[in-house]
Amino acid sequence: MPKQIAIYGKGGIGKSSTASNVAAACADEGYRVTIIGCDPKSDSSITLLQGRRIPTIMDLMREGIDIKEEDIVFNGYKGVKCLEIGGPEPGIGCAGRGIIVAISLLKKISRAIEDTDLVIYDVPGDIVCGGFVAPVKKGLVNEAYVLTSGEYMPLYAANNICKGLSRLEMTLNGVICNSRGALNEEKIVSEFAKEVGSQLLAFIPKDVLVQTCERDGYSVIEKAPDSQIAAVYRKLAKSIMGKRDGKIPVPLDDARLRELTRI
Amino acid sequence: MPVKKEKEPLIMHPRPSSIVAALYTLRDLDTDVVILHGPPGCSFKHARLLEEDGMRVVTTSLDETGFVFGGHDALVEVLEKVIERFNPRRIGIVGTCASMIIGEELHEAVTQVQPDVPVIEVDVHAGYRDNTKGVVMALESALASGIISEAEFERQKALLKEATLVEKRHGAASKEYLEPNRGDLKYKVAGRLLELIKQGKKGLNILNAKKETAFMFADINLAVAQVAQKLGYGSNIVNMVNLDDNVGLPKNRRNAREIKDDLKEKGFEIHHIIGGLDEYPVAGNTADRIIGEKYSDYDFAVISGVPHALPMNNINNMELFSVTNGPRQVVPLKEMGHTHVVVEIDLHPKTLGVSHIVESEFGATLREMVKDA
Numbered sequence: 353m354p355k356q357i358a359i360y361g362k363g364g365i366g367k368s369s370t371a372s373n374v375a376a377a378c379a380d381e382g383y384r385v386t387i388i389g390c391d392p393k394s395d396s397s398i399t400l401l402q403g404r405r406i407p408t409i410m411d412l413m414r415e416g417i418d419i420k421e422e423d424i425v426f427n428g429y430k431g432v433k434c435l436e437i438g439g440p441e442p443g444i445g446c447a448g449r450g451i452i453v454a455i456s457l458l459k460k461i462s463r464a465i466e467d468t469d470l471v472i473y474d475v476p477g478d479i480v481c482g483g484f485v486a487p488v489k490k491g492l493v494n495e496a497y498v499l500t501s502g503e504y505m506p507l508y509a510a511n512n513i514c515k516g517l518s519r520l521e522m523t524l525n526g527v528i529c530n531s532r533g534a535l536n537e538e539k540i541v542s543e544f545a546k547e548v549g550s551q552l553l554a555f556i557p558k559d560v561l562v563q564t565c566e567r568d569g570y571s572v573i574e575k576a577p578d579s580q581i582a583a584v585y586r587k588l589a590k591s592i593m594g595k596r597d598g599k600i601p602v603p604l605d606d607a608r609l610r611e612l613t614r615i
Numbered sequence: 616m617p618v619k620k621e622k623e624p625l626i627m628h629p630r631p632s633s634i635v636a637a638l639y640t641l642r643d644l645d646t647d648v649v650i651l652h653g654p655p656g657c658s659f660k661h662a663r664l665l666e667e668d669g670m671r672v673v674t675t676s677l678d679e680t681g682f683v684f685g686g687h688d689a690l691v692e693v694l695e696k697v698i699e700r701f702n703p704r705r706i707g708i709v710g711t712c713a714s715m716i717i718g719e720e721l722h723e724a725v726t727q728v729q730p731d732v733p734v735i736e737v738d739v740h741a742g743y744r745d746n747t748k749g750v751v752m753a754l755e756s757a758l759a760s761g762i763i764s765e766a767e768f769e770r771q772k773a774l775l776k777e778a779t780l781v782e783k784r785h786g787a788a789s790k791e792y793l794e795p796n797r798g799d800l801k802y803k804v805a806g807r808l809l810e811l812i813k814q815g816k817k818g819l820n821i822l823n824a825k826k827e828t829a830f831m832f833a834d835i836n837l838a839v840a841q842v843a844q845k846l847g848y849g850s851n852i853v854n855m856v857n858l859d860d861n862v863g864l865p866k867n868r869r870n871a872r873e874i875k876d877d878l879k880e881k882g883f884e885i886h887h888i889i890g891g892l893d894e895y896p897v898a899g900n901t902a903d904r905i906i907g908e909k910y911s912d913y914d915f916a917v918i919s920g921v922p923h924a925l926p927m928n929n930i931n932n933m934e935l936f937s938v939t940n941g942p943r944q945v946v947p948l949k950e951m952g953h954t955h956v957v958v959e960i961d962l963h964p965k966t967l968g969v970s971h972i973v974e975s976e977f978g979a980t981l982r983e984m985v986k987d988a
């Protein structure tokens with residue numbers, strides 16, 4: 353069975369860029385990787401496809417297409433298999449239902465989530481409605497990771513996600529710090545990870561390269577392979593691929609959370 | 616390149632619901648209690664009717680709060696209460712639009728409660744184009760829990776595919792909008808039928824009914840045979856019925872036997888068995904073959920139940936009397952070439968919870984009109 357992971361974290365904190373860089377780094381190591389974007393804005397795989405947008409599962413469904421695997425799975429950087437679930441424009445319909453429908457379809461028709469070494473589910477924002485945890489609920493995710501900075505609000509979101517995971521009896525397999533340059537950031541996130549029952553896997557510095565490569569449609573792994581930040585993503589990728597057990601997280605209370613960010 | 620399916624044309628009139636179809640299927644599988652996981656009013660009318668057949672239907676009564684916060688706890692609570700109150704041997708849990716849209720996992724509640732009887736979970740909602748989808752989903756789940764065999768499942772699936780096609784061709788899914796219609800006057804149609812019988816014309820008397828509706832549709836065929844007998848032309852009538860009691864789910868077999876026994880007792884002679892009670896989408900083909908071989912020169916045919924499932928090939932030149940329970944079936948039947956179409960309004964509810972033939976209006980009309988003959 354492949355490693356099936358989902359990366360959660362506050363909206364805009366860097367989940368998609370981390371997911372695509374980790375995917376690219378794993379592909380460099382020779383792993384077969386599949387990335388599934390579960391965000392209606394379908395931006396998870398763009399940087400693995402040189403900026404190209406692929407048709408989303410929900411788009412094809414809406415058009416009444418009898419969906420086959422080859423219609424929705426696209427080869428990206430070094431053969432990373434890219435899928436986007438897609439969904440409605442903001443403020444219309446029900447994106448969560450879209451994810452449920454698409455996941456059920458994937459289970460039926462796709463080998464890409466089985467014949468592979470790593471599947472990454474890139475989920476938007478915090479855990480929203482039932483639909484956004486469909487990959488977990490339908491048993492397609494066996495490891496969860498939380499991405500956060502050392503600021504109060506992202507940590508607050510991360511803690512909420514821990515609540516969600518423990519309710520779903522899902523393990524937390526690691527916390528990743530995506531730095532926003534807060535004071536004592538690594539220490540704060542490392543302490544948070546420990547207290548919820550996990551560990552800090554990586555400290556990703558804030559680096560404008562991430563954004564410039566992204567603008568051109570690339571991961572830093574592809575466009576700036578010798579950069580420092582690329583090395584950080586590589587190390588994170590190794591650590592994710594290395595065997596490690598997770599634990600069901602124990603969320604903190606709000607007072608403790610506030611205290612933490614004051615270290 | 617992705618292949619585009621041809622866009623299904625719009626159908627505007629309301630049609631049978633997949634949720635309700637799943638409920639009826641669970642009843643056919645001898646389920647004792649079904650929990651509808653959704654709003655209190657969902658499928659109310661049918662949930663109530665099914666109780667006539669001895670199956671309990673309860674609801675988790677999701678409200679606004681449930682929609683927003685999820686209904687897991689409510690489902691667990693109802694499941695526990697159901698086990699305690701009804702001590703069922705087989706439980707069904709059926710989804711609704713509301714619970715499916717918010718992503719409820721029916722199985723989570725079952726895992727938590729761990730009942731020691733089989734639970735058939737059906738992740739269905741009412742948003743499927745063909746209600747047969749609800750039947751297939753219920754059967755898939757029954758197959759997964761070992762309640763039906765692979766062979767029976769495949770058999771049912773093939774029948775449902777045919778049923779869907781029958782509706783597309785000449786039934787509820789055949790047009791963008793179908794006007795409901797009360798059909799022809801029973802008194803007039805009965806008059807014409809009796810006239811033909813009295814002229815010594817030869818007639819086919821065909822029952823091709825869906826499941827329990829046969830309890831009333833059979834009464835029409837019975838009445839036809841009885842009046843012909845009374846008028847001295849009994850031997851001109853050939854009876855064909857879809858009452859094979861060796862096929863189908865337990866309830867369908869049971870019902871076929873009950874109706875057959877009733878018919879026999881009333882002196883009705885079955886000349887041909889054209890299939891079982893769940894074979895109404897294909898039994899018409901068997902009838903068609905037999906007619907082609909033996910009766911193509913007959914003058915008229917009475918077809919009750921699902922008349923539009925009978926191919927027109929060999930009955931084209933006969934005067935056709937069809938009896939349906941669907942007011943929206945009248946127009947398509949007329950267009951197929953059925954001269955007389957009679958509607959037994961509200962037939963289905965009267966055939967739940969019964970084990971004997973139920974009197975039909977058209978049957979009663981025929982009998983009344985030859986009372987003094």
Ligand SMILES: Nc1ncnc2c1ncn2[C@@H]1O[C@H](COP(=O)(O)OP(=O)(O)OP(=O)(O)O)[C@@H](O)[C@H]1O
Nearest residue numbers: 363364365366367368369476477557558559562563
């Ligand atoms: N380490 C980093 N250094 C600099 N910029 C970064 C870093 N990580 C992410 N970013 C930038 O932050 C922005 C938001 O990142 P991204 O889209 O990956 O967030 P997200 O968590 O996936 O957001 P959403 O919740 O909306 O899906 C992007 O422009 C990205 O390039």
Ligand code: SF4
Nearest residue numbers: 653657711712713741
């Ligand atoms: S919309 Fe769906 S859930 Fe609501 S009452 Fe109708 S069938 Fe039931």
Ligand SMILES: [Mg+2]
Nearest residue numbers: 367368391476
């Ligand atoms: Mg994202």
